[in-house]
Amino acid sequence: MRSRNWLSGIVLGAGMVFAASAASAVTIGFSQVGDEGDWRPAFSKDMQDEAKKEGIDLKFADAQGKEENQLKAVRAFIAQRVDAIIIAPVVVTGWDQVLKEAKAANIPVFLADRDVDVADKSLYVTRISADFNLEGRLAGAWLAAASKGRCNIVELQGTTGSAPAIERKKGFESVIALFPDMKIVKSQSGDFTTDGGKKVMEAFIKATDGLKGICASFAHNDNMQLGAIQAMKEAGLHPGKDVLMVSVDYVPAMVTELKAGDANASVELRSAIGKYIYPVVLEYLKGKKDWPKWVKIPSDVHTAADVK
Amino acid sequence: MSREHTNSVGLTAYPRAVLVRLAEKRAVWPLLALALILVVDGFISPEFFSIRIVEGHLFGSLVDVVYRSMPTAVVALGMAVVIGTKGIDLSVGAVIAICGAMITWRLHMGDPPLIVLGAALAAALLCGLWNGLLVALLDIQPIVATLILMVSGRGIAQMINLLYGGTDPSFSSDFFAAISTGHLAMLPSRLFVGAGIFALLWLLMRRTAFGLFVEAVGGNAAAADLAGIDAKMIKLAAYLVSGLCAGLAGVVITADTHTSDPVSAGLYIELDAILAVVIGGGSLAGGRVYLGLTLLGALIIQSLTTSILMSGVPPEYNLVVKALVVLIVLLLQSHKFRARIRRSARPAGKHLP
Numbered sequence: 001m002r003s004r005n006w007l008s009g010i011v012l013g014a015g016m017v018f019a020a021s022a023a024s025a026v027t028i029g030f031s032q033v034g035d036e037g038d039w040r041p042a043f044s045k046d047m048q049d050e051a052k053k054e055g056i057d058l059k060f061a062d063a064q065g066k067e068e069n070q071l072k073a074v075r076a077f078i079a080q081r082v083d084a085i086i087i088a089p090v091v092v093t094g095w096d097q098v099l100k101e102a103k104a105a106n107i108p109v110f111l112a113d114r115d116v117d118v119a120d121k122s123l124y125v126t127r128i129s130a131d132f133n134l135e136g137r138l139a140g141a142w143l144a145a146a147s148k149g150r151c152n153i154v155e156l157q158g159t160t161g162s163a164p165a166i167e168r169k170k171g172f173e174s175v176i177a178l179f180p181d182m183k184i185v186k187s188q189s190g191d192f193t194t195d196g197g198k199k200v201m202e203a204f205i206k207a208t209d210g211l212k213g214i215c216a217s218f219a220h221n222d223n224m225q226l227g228a229i230q231a232m233k234e235a236g237l238h239p240g241k242d243v244l245m246v247s248v249d250y251v252p253a254m255v256t257e258l259k260a261g262d263a264n265a266s267v268e269l270r271s272a273i274g275k276y277i278y279p280v281v282l283e284y285l286k287g288k289k290d291w292p293k294w295v296k297i298p299s300d301v302h303t304a305a306d307v308k
Numbered sequence: 309m310s311r312e313h314t315n316s317v318g319l320t321a322y323p324r325a326v327l328v329r330l331a332e333k334r335a336v337w338p339l340l341a342l343a344l345i346l347v348v349d350g351f352i353s354p355e356f357f358s359i360r361i362v363e364g365h366l367f368g369s370l371v372d373v374v375y376r377s378m379p380t381a382v383v384a385l386g387m388a389v390v391i392g393t394k395g396i397d398l399s400v401g402a403v404i405a406i407c408g409a410m411i412t413w414r415l416h417m418g419d420p421p422l423i424v425l426g427a428a429l430a431a432a433l434l435c436g437l438w439n440g441l442l443v444a445l446l447d448i449q450p451i452v453a454t455l456i457l458m459v460s461g462r463g464i465a466q467m468i469n470l471l472y473g474g475t476d477p478s479f480s481s482d483f484f485a486a487i488s489t490g491h492l493a494m495l496p497s498r499l500f501v502g503a504g505i506f507a508l509l510w511l512l513m514r515r516t517a518f519g520l521f522v523e524a525v526g527g528n529a530a531a532a533d534l535a536g537i538d539a540k541m542i543k544l545a546a547y548l549v550s551g552l553c554a555g556l557a558g559v560v561i562t563a564d565t566h567t568s569d570p571v572s573a574g575l576y577i578e579l580d581a582i583l584a585v586v587i588g589g590g591s592l593a594g595g596r597v598y599l600g601l602t603l604l605g606a607l608i609i610q611s612l613t614t615s616i617l618m619s620g621v622p623p624e625y626n627l628v629v630k631a632l633v634v635l636i637v638l639l640l641q642s643h644k645f646r647a648r649i650r651r652s653a654r655p656a657g658k659h660l661p
Contacts, residue, residue, distance in 0.1 A: 036571050187620075187622075188623055189626065193569060194565040195564065198564065198565055203617035206355060206618065207355070227565055235362060236362045
């Protein structure tokens with residue numbers, strides 16, 4: 001009996017020492033959306049790798065695309081008294097309550113990637129993400145230069161109503177509106193998928209008699225553009241030569257197409273964004289409290305010339 | 309119902325009688341709907357009916373409609389058999405995703421194409437077997453039984469993709485490209501795959517007792533059992549057929565874009581397949597299998613999709629337009645609706661010479 005008490009005392013003591021050593025590092029809870037597509041798993045992996053580099057004790061929670069899992073994860077982070085919480089929100093609504101709980105516990109919340117819709121903006125410190133609108137503008141600016149401001153464009157939209165689809169479209173349109181001879185002549189949703197992009201481009205090819213008079217294809221993501229490239233090749237057209245191909249994401253498969261000359265430009269949506277997110281969090285914890293409500297991660301246009 | 313028809317046939321002139329009799333043919337209304345959609349397409353795009361030869365094969369919107377409808381049509385054929393037994397198979401989209409992952413995984417492992425094809429179809433049959441066992445042996449309601457695989461299948465496909473890393477789920481294979489996007493005698497090769505499946509199923513359903521058994525089990529399983537039909541085996545076989553059909557569609561869809569996309573490959577195809585069966589006059593209450601009309605249903609759905617893509621309707625309206633047209637097609641199909649229209653039109657008709 002006595003020896004067992006001794007033993008539990010040792011275990012308890014060891015536990016306290018372990019807890020103390022963990023507490024010396026910064027502990028951050030990160031609630032991720034899930035692992036859909038190619039981009040998000042790469043984003044998750046980068047967050048974990050960068051955390052190791054920065055010496056951060058990262059508690060990673062995958063919400064598997066469900067807001068209720070995400071709310072549970074955030075409440076668990078609050079209970080564990082982490083130093084800061086990063087949320088990549090599944091949806092924009094329904095955040096007021098849990099963010100108030102975090103504030104009451106004095107734990108700062110940072111948003112990564114998507115936005116939230118809360119009445120009281122002081123419930124989170126800042127949102128750190130790429131600017132979809134800027135990506136659209138960059139694609140439009142590249143195309144305006146490449147086509148000398150004269151271009152009939154077919155557009156492959158992302159999933160109808162999704163934030164990247166809306167903002168990339170708006171950004172792109174705001175730039176081509178500056179050029180009287182640039183206009184979108186066909187626009188349809190390819191649901192961000194290769195299959196969708198291929199089907200839509202097939203229909204465009206038929207509707208425009210082999211893309212006659214079309215100078216460019218703008219796709220809201222690379223996957224749809226990859227499908228469009230296949231559809232054009234199967235119809236005996238030469239993507240990248242007959243028609244300028246510009247899209248957003250810069251996924252590995254698009255790099256291959258840029259090298260082969262089947263695509264002309266892709267705006268990068270960075271997945272390695274831990275190096276933009278953690279410094280904001282760490283500086284805030286050290287005392288820099290005045291951040292704009294949106295810290296934008298810069299975008300970059302890659303062309304065939306870059307990848308050679 | 310029938311008395312009303314004999315009356316109108318007896319009382320009116322010969323051409324009217326022909327029309328009425330024609331109206332009772334099951335194929336007429338779906339055919340009429342298809343014709344209407346195509347006529348509208350002709351107005352939307354004057355190029356719609358032009359068929360040219362590009363790179364040694366036929367090329368045009370009409371070819372696209374047939375070509376693009378093939379995966380849905382094949383899935384719908386399998387669905388028609390399952391629905392014939394008073395069942396339903398919601399898992400077909402997930403089976404397509406699993407097939408895609410199998411193909412990509414085995415190709416990455418360096419297997420020869422025929423082995424890969426065999427592995428993909430074997431996986432699809434295994435899915436069919438799973439559904440069949442749940443429905444036939446454990447007597448779980450089909451909608452619930454197949455929901456299990458519908459929900460979990462895409463996760464299984466993602467796990468298969470992890471077996472080779474899954475960072476680049478694309479592949480290149482001449483064999484699979486030939487099946488899906490290749491051409492044979494100026495026609496898309498996948499049409500021959502589809503025609504082969506249709507012929508096999510038609511023989512199975514109409515030239516063997518299997519078709520009769522399916523309709524008997526679907527019409528009244530207890531009565532069929534008393535008549536000595538092994539209802540369990542018939543149901544199991546139906547889900548195997550549906551699994552295999554979904555597998556073939558999965559092969560074609562995956563080879564089309566030569567990439568495995570577990571999240572969105574064949575997404576909602578179960579709904580299109582069920583719709584094709586229903587447009588084709590199949591009843592969800594079971595007991596009826598119309599393979600030819602199911603094909604027609606798939607063609608109607610695809611021509612609708614293609615015309616929406618061609619039309620320049622803003623994408624926000626795609627689904628609403630589709631739903632409206634489907635509603636009209638189904639109303640045309642409905643005896644009750646047509647009878648009501650006829651009744652309200654009759655007083656006006658009397659004044660005509």
